[in-house]
Amino acid sequence: MIASALQSIRSQIPQDVEIVAVSKFHPVSSLMEAYQAGQRSFGESRPQEFAAKVPQMPSDVRWHFIGHLQTNKLKLVLPYVTMVQSVDSLHLLEAISRWGQANGRRTDVLLELHLGAEETKQGFSEEEILDIVTRPEASFPGVRIRGLMGMATNTDDESLIEADFARIQALFKQISGACLDQLSIGMSGDWPIALRHGATMVRIGTSIFGPREY
Numbered sequence: 001m002i003a004s005a006l007q008s009i010r011s012q013i014p015q016d017v018e019i020v021a022v023s024k025f026h027p028v029s030s031l032m033e034a035y036q037a038g039q040r041s042f043g044e045s046r047p048q049e050f051a052a053k054v055p056q057m058p059s060d061v062r063w064h065f066i067g068h069l070q071t072n073k074l075k076l077v078l079p080y081v082t083m084v085q086s087v088d089s090l091h092l093l094e095a096i097s098r099w100g101q102a103n104g105r106r107t108d109v110l111l112e113l114h115l116g117a118e119e120t121k122q123g124f125s126e127e128e129i130l131d132i133v134t135r136p137e138a139s140f141p142g143v144r145i146r147g148l149m150g151m152a153t154n155t156d157d158e159s160l161i162e163a164d165f166a167r168i169q170a171l172f173k174q175i176s177g178a179c180l181d182q183l184s185i186g187m188s189g190d191w192p193i194a195l196r197h198g199a200t201m202v203r204i205g206t207s208i209f210g211p212r213e214y
Helices: 002-010 028-036 047-056 071-077 090-103 126-133 158-175 191-196
Strands: 018-022 041-044 062-065 083-087 107-112 143-149 182-184 201-204
Touching: 002 018, 002 028, 028 047, 041 047, 047 062, 047 071, 071 090, 083 090, 083 143, 090 107, 090 126, 090 143, 107 126, 126 143, 126 158, 143 158, 158 182, 158 191, 182 201, 191 201
Parallel strands: 018 041, 018 201, 041 062, 062 083, 083 107, 107 143, 143 182
Antiparallel strands: none
């Protein structure tokens, strides 16, 4: 089932768009089924669960952390992650950078734009992102800012989703360049809309793995 789901999704998504299989809450056996079907990028959002899965998976997996990351959990995530997609505050960005300096590493990150209408969502405003990306590179020596991440409003109204993705695409065009080249938008319910708005990564969970098992 997982292999056929991946095959179907890949047939609809351009080859230059990276599929991040959102594997949070799913067992390693399901991740391995996806891996054996050729999937290499996986997204996790809980540090303890992530740290437990890493040693059980092959070493060539590209791990993306996609949930809210508390600074006291960095040591569970940063040694193993390929990219932190969900940098949602200056405090977290600076903490990741300090960890990188202390450990001789630069971590690829995306800045999360607060898109949806829900007040509880984390993220930066457009103005805050513009301020960060125009600072000298030396301001954050332990990270490499690669682009933007966002989630559309949780709604069945496609016009609202279109508007959210258009907003982040406009900001991405404003800041994109040689290094700022990644736009992570779109999930199982809205990735076709995200593709129309320039997504370079889509985060797909339920459509690959089915409903969460725990």
